[in-house]
Amino acid sequence: VSDSPDVRYECEQQALRLALQTDRRDRARTAAERLFGMTIPQSELLPLAELMLKIDMADQAEALLLRAASNSQRDVRAVRLLMDIQLNRDQLDAAGQTARILIDSIESRAVQTASTMVQYPTTNSGRTGMLVTPSTRSLTPNELEAYRNAAFEVLIKSGKLKELIDEVEAKLKASPSSVALIARLIAYHTAARNQTRIDELILM
Secondary structure (H helix, E strand, O other), X not given: OOOOHHHHHHHHHHHHHHHHHOOOHHHHHHHHHHHHOOOOOHHHHHHXXXXXXXXXXXXXXXXXXXXXXXXXXXXXXXXXXXXXXXXXXOOHHXXXXXXXXXXXXXXXXXXXXXXXXXXXXXXXXXXXXXXOEEEEEEOOHHHHHHHHXXXXXHHHHHOOHHHHHHHHHHHHHHOOOOHHXXXXXXXXXXXHOOHHHHHHHHOO
């Protein structure tokens, strides 16, 4: 039993927490590297990535966030952090692609967040989570708007906003009465400061 993956996972979680609490960065890095090689629950990808950034493990953090962003139940905060990391590392094209994922995530569903580093009850896998506890609090409208504005800024910097606008304009031609598409285009053209097109869309 002591050699089971779940037990090893919990041991490394505990080692990581203790090393961080006692400011032993080398031990924290060792534990984080071992956790990185294990199967990590979706809910723990973001908090583990955040911890990795604090101990100079940006490559591993980015890899975890890429995994989180590719999941259908992605946490919008993970996508935002990934976008910021890519932007800070001058990965402008990748950041632009992630910005599109962020926009899509905000538009497609209500987003759930994960929060603080405390213990929570045993999961279905039999593991006792040590890094995070899931929160059912949805991001506020102001938070979502801030995330979306940040994504628009990256889309503009990467030259991908026009590409997004062109795609949705093509969809609107096929469905000219779609209120949802019109609303999206108004937002996109507002970010691009295309007032003439905004006025046209408002009259549709």
